[in-house]
Every structure is written in structure tokens, then in C-alpha cells.
Amino acid sequence: xxxxxxxxxxxxRIPDLxxxxxxxxxxxEMLNSAIEKYHNKTYEEAFIDSRNxxxxxxxxxxxxxxxxxxxxxxxxRYLEPRYSNILPLDSWSDLEAIQAEGDGIxxxxxxxxxxxxxxxxxxxxxxIITAEQFLNSVRxxxxxx
Numbered sequence: 685x686x687x688x689x690x691x692x693x694x695x696x697r698i699p700d701l702x703x704x705x706x707x708x709x710x711x712x713e714m715l716n717s718a719i720e721k722y723h724n725k726t727y728e729e730a731f732i733d734s735r736n737x738x739x740x741x742x743x744x745x746x747x748x749x750x751x752x753x754x755x756x757x758x759x760x761r762y763l764e765p766r767y768s769n770i771l772p773l774d775s776w777s778d779l780e781a782i783q784a785e786g787d788g789i790x791x792x793x794x795x796x797x798x799x800x801x802x803x804x805x806x807x808x809x810x811x812i813i814t815a816e817q818f819l820n821s822v823r824x825x826x827x828x829x
Contacts, residue, residue: 693753693754693755693757693758693761694751694752694753694754694758694762695751695752696750696751696752697750697751697752698750699747699748699749699750700747700748700750701747701748701826703744703747704744704745704747704748704826705744705826707740707741707743707744707747708741708744708819708822708823708826710740711737711738711740711741711744711815711819711822712737712819714733714734714736714737714740714815715733715734715737715812715815715816715819717733718730718731718732718733718734718737718808718811718812718815719812721733722808722809722812725805727802727803727804727805727807727808728802728803728808730803730808730811730812731779731782731803731807731808731811732803734779734808734811734812734814734815735779735780735811735815737815737818737819738776738779738814738815738818738819739756741815741818741819741822742759742763742776742818742822744822744826745763745767745771745822745825745826746759746762748825748826749766756780760773760776760777767821767825770821770824770825771818771821771822772814772817772818772821775810775813775814775817775818776814776818778810778814779810779811779814782803782807
């Protein structure tokens, strides 16, 4: 078995191809939802569904490889040396940098005073494209094994 990166963010498990396929199906459903919301001009929701589609597709790779990573950063640390030539990891990082949702009074206040902007039409479209590319790449990787 391949060595995991150092740190408490990782654990090894038995590779689980069945769960990887389920994760890909869920990611595809999220992407379809994002596309529908984009067409309905609910761009923030389309952005969130697209970003979540990428997250779930990434979990399909981890399940296939028998790895659990507990954070976005640890997932990127796992994927980058192994899959950076196949997956649009930079585009995913760009999506994660955009604050699209939150709760609590501080988030609400920052949103009201204009410090946090909702994802716009272009950002939602870019998120959908990234999710499509990511999911297509994951499908190829999982189905080849």
C-alpha cells in the first residue's frame, strides 16, 4: 500500500470501489442540481452545489485509494502528488477560497456591510465547469481500476 502523508489528518482504510461509485453518483446529482439552479439564476446555490460536487468527487478518489483525509487542505496534500496532472486542483482551490455560505452573527454582519459578496453568475459558471472537469476525471480514474 502507498504511504500516506504525515499527520493526524489521514487514516488508512480498505479501498472501497463500491462506495467510490456511490460518491460519484452523488457528485453527479449535485452537479445536475447546480446546473438547474444556474438556469434558475440562483447563482449562490449553483456555486455551493458545484463546489460540493467537487468535494464529493474527491472523496470518491480517497475511497478508491483507501484513504480518509479530514480537511480540504489534507485532501489536497493527498491528491496533489498523485493526481495533479489529471484533476483541476488549482480550480478547486479557487472555489474553496470564495466564501459562499456561513452562519452566525459575524458572517451575517460582514455580509450586510458588504465585506462578503455572494458568488456571482461568472463564479457560478466557473464552479460548474470545474465540477464537470473534476467529475469526468474522477470517473476515468475510478472506472479504470
